[in-house]
Amino acid sequence: MINYNESVMKILNRVAENLKERGFRIKIMTFNSEDIEDWQLYFGHGKALVGVDAMDVLKGIREMSLTDYVNELSREYKEPNEVPNNLTELLKNKDWVKEHLTVRVLPQEERCRPGRISRDTKFEEIRSFLFLKIRETADTIIGAYLTPEMLQEIGIPQDDAWENVYRNVEGACVIKRVKDVLAEEYPGLTMSEPELYVITNAAANYGAASILNDETLRDFGEKIDCRKFIAIPSSVHEFLLIRYSDCADDEEVIRNTIRDVNENNVAPRDRLGEFPYLITIDPDAVHVSALKG
Structure with missing residues (x-):
């Protein structure tokens, strides 16, 4: 019988060896987990390495040859017009780091890794993590969760980093009506009430953190004349918002829907919550209060 985890590790090692041949330092981390969704391949030139999820590696290998995928990783990492060849040199540029700092929200129990800089949020069982985005394409984000040692080396205090992160997240926030989003993909499709809104970032990638900004929520509430919302953790990429007055009696239905959608439509690594x-x-x-039932 083929051991799937062993097969995945062989693929990671093949990618790692190819990156090593191109002069990168390599490290594969499993975090003592048997779940490959927790595994990361790190590569770089200095002390700070860039992390790529094992699932993203598998996706890349499926879509192109091993050589082409490694070439893409190498090219995205080293493109001279935007990213210096040496990540250690890049981290010395405080202005660049501040511009590329962001935050990700993840399930607290599943993703609270030792060493990562994180904070509790108002949303029970959801935690926020500092993340440095090196490069983002349509399908892949190359970056790294920050540690205290990395921030110390960069020379940015943690409080300053968090303050800067929230400004970046606010600037990238997008709130749209779900029916408008669907209409862009499926012209002619109509949706009945109640009105649903999606809050995410411009890239719709790890955009659920957009909901952390109080001023964003306050401005949106004023725009649609609403002071109470139900917030649905659709995935790590987005929240859905609905007026409380439109669903005050449907809490159990919403909880069941979240669990059903998570189980059947959302990849385990993208799930954010169950209530x-x-x-x-x-x-x-x-x-913010949790509606656990």
Whole structure:
């Protein structure tokens, strides 16, 4: 019987060897997990290595040859007009680092890795993680979760990093009506009430963190004249928002829908939560409570 994890590790090792031949330092991390969705391939030239999810490696190998995939990783890492050849040199540029800092929200229990800089959020069982985005393409994000040692080497205090991150997230935030998003992909499709909104980032990639900004929620509430929302953790890439008045009696239905969609439509690595949240916008604060039932 073929051991799937062993097969995946062989693929990671093949990619790693090819990157090593191109002069990169390599490290494969499993974090003592048997779940390949937790595995990472790290590569770079200096002390700070760039991480790529094992699942993204498998996807890349399926879509192109091993050589072409490694060439793409190498090219994206070293493109001279935007990224210096040496990541260590890149990290010395504080302005560049601040511009590329972002935050990811992940399930607290599953993704709280030792060493990663993280914070609790108002959303129970969801935690935020500092992430440095090196390069983003349509299908792949090359970057790394930050550690205290990395920030110290860069010379940015953690409080400053978090403050900068929230500004970046706010600037990239996008809120659209779900029916408008679907209409772009499926012209002629109509949706009935109640009105659903999606909150994400411009790339729709790890955009669920957009919901962390209170001013964003306050401005949106004023725009549609609403002070109470149900927030649905659709995935790590987005939240869905719906007026509380449109679904006040449907909490159990929403919980069941979230569980069903997670099980059948969302990859395990992209799942964010199994219950909705109530967001209440008061004049002096934004409150969030979990609707666990």
